[in-house]
Amino acid sequence: MNCAAIKALKEEEYILLMHCSHCGICCEKTEMMLSNMDIEQLEGMGYDKRKFVRYDRYGFARLKNRYGVCVFYDAEKCRCKVYEIRPVGCRIYPVIYSEREGIVVDTLCPLQNTISKREIKREGKKLIKLLWRIDSEALAR
Ligand code: SF4
Numbered sequence: 001m002n003c004a005a006i007k008a009l010k011e012e013e014y015i016l017l018m019h020c021s022h023c024g025i026c027c028e029k030t031e032m033m034l035s036n037m038d039i040e041q042l043e044g045m046g047y048d049k050r051k052f053v054r055y056d057r058y059g060f061a062r063l064k065n066r067y068g069v070c071v072f073y074d075a076e077k078c079r080c081k082v083y084e085i086r087p088v089g090c091r092i093y094p095v096i097y098s099e100r101e102g103i104v105v106d107t108l109c110p111l112q113n114t115i116s117k118r119e120i121k122r123e124g125k126k127l128i129k130l131l132w133r134i135d136s137e138a139l140a141r
Pocket of ligand 1: 026027030032063070071072073074079080081082083086087090
């Protein structure tokens with residue numbers, strides 16, 4: 001389906017069209033924030049926390065980045081190695097929080113125009129909850 005065809009659909013109709021194309025743009029240079037639950041889930045699958053978590057100076061846990069991409073990104077296959085159990089922030093993406101604008105869709109995502117207002121609102125609520133949790137976990141460290 002081309003862009004014109006997508007635009008021709010009503011918002012409700014293309015609500016389900018936001019499927020990741022695995023372009024990997026969002027996995028480059030990212031250091032996605034992690035909740036304790038994200039970390040536990042990845043550890044539960046056998047990944048060593050020391051290899052994928054970096055704590056920044058504010059106590060936030062972040063995904064490590066190696067050679068400009070997330071440690072879980074397989075550049076050869078253009079795939080996230082942990083896609084099924086990827087962190088919640090990665091699931092919510094391309095909905096992000098901007099300090100200036102609040103909940104927005106990241107303009108880096110090539111599929112940014114396929115996400116409906118309803119979806120942005122729904123994912124935005126999840127994101128706010130996630131950020132509250134991550135904030136309180138960082139404060140407790
Ligand atoms: S965990 Fe997966 S989806 Fe999230 S940034 Fe890393 S490679 Fe991308």
